[in-house]
């Protein structure tokens with residue numbers, strides 16, 4: 001079975017590379033010629049652990065190829081995955097223009113039976129709309145073949161994309177068409193052998209599962225973040241609360257890590273898009289709306305928290321703040337909707353000088369956050385970043401931050417405040433003693449007990 005992947009973003013590229021590693025011939029197509037040229041040389045446009053190796057072996061074995069030629073990619077494939085972006089529009093709705101372009105090309109160039117699989121996150125009804133459109137085009141062309149459509153949402157996480165793609169939590173196949181289902185099953189045979197759960201639904205349900213999953217995770221994070229703010233006020237410890245809640249397996253401990261707010265290319269976009277689907281169908285989604293509002297509040301509260309400790313006369317003028325980590329999570333260079341942007345902007349707005357270091361995110365920050373260029377000093381490493389600073393703000397929990405010579409760092413600083421927005425060092429007695437340590441969701445009261453024990 002020959003595979004075509006339309007779109008070489010996170011989902012398309014990782015999915016294509018993984019399928020090629022199973023021996024399927026995969027053609028990845030993208031309209032970005034410079035990106036395709038680099039990919040054909042084995043250079044990945046994104047930082048994703050394990051991806052470079054997959055690209056190299058796919059190119060070496062000849063199972064993976066890259067093209068800008070949509071016609072060739074479509075005609076040479078039996079199964080075509082649509083994996084282009086569906087970014088948020090101003091009003092929160094999903095922008096489907098890239099999907100439309102691909103679907104039009106498929107309608108125009110398809111030369112025999114194809115299964116079109118929607119991997120991109122698409123609002124409810126899109127799959128059925130694509131099927132209807134393609135039917136109409138083929139009829140108008142008097143084409144002697146069909147095109148079947150299936151929804152097959154992707155649940156991979158950035159930073160763990162290759163592993164998630166190889167060992168997914170579930171495979172959702174949304175189609176009413178038997179042939180499409182069988183083709184996808186034989187493509188995912190490796191997962192059937194690994195006993196990965198398969199869920200067969202209609203296209204609308206599959207589309208909703210994706211939005212529902214991401215929105216529910218966003219709700220969980222916002223819930224715990226609000227409780228973290230309250231815990232700081234009442235002397236409770238959010239990490240222990242999360243542990244206590246998580247022991248109930250109806251709740252589970254996952255996604256109960258308090259932090260500076262969720263970010264990334266999915267949660268902010270998909271929560272907005274789900275609200276938009278609700279609005280268009282006359283249903284107000286209060287819970288999702290509250291999760292978004294709480295997330296915005298959380299970022300603002302982080303600025304207030306830092307300001308409350310460091311400011312003089314309500315401003316941060318004369319203070320230098322060292323920000324550790326810019327990407328929205330570790331092991332990725334992605335800074336889309338990262339809370340670091342809002343928090344840095346808030347600190348700058350209060351007059352602080354900001355230095356920043358991120359193991360992977362700085363190139364993207366300089367490229368995309370042009371309004372911050374000139375205001376933020378990007379540094380070589382975290383120690384360099386902390387030098388002469390009044391405070392460290394740990395924004396993203398990169399593992400490398402654990403290994404530091406803390407005595408040297410604190411000596412090189414002007415002040416000694418440490419805002420650990422990920423609770424990375426909450427259990428690190430030495431760091432807590434050396435610095436004026438401010439974790440998320442607990443205060444001295446909560447620690448007094450631990451220290452006494």
Ligand code: UDX
Nearest residue numbers: 154155156157158255256257259262263264266328329
């Ligand atoms: C998410 C979903 O997890 C994935 O299934 C889907 O396919 C795409 O969207 P991703 O955006 O890569 O994946 O990151 P994820 O690990 O889910 O984290 C998203 C954001 O939530 C990050 O900013 C992270 O720091 C934050 N987060 C996550 C928390 O603040 N606390 C948590 O407990 C978990």
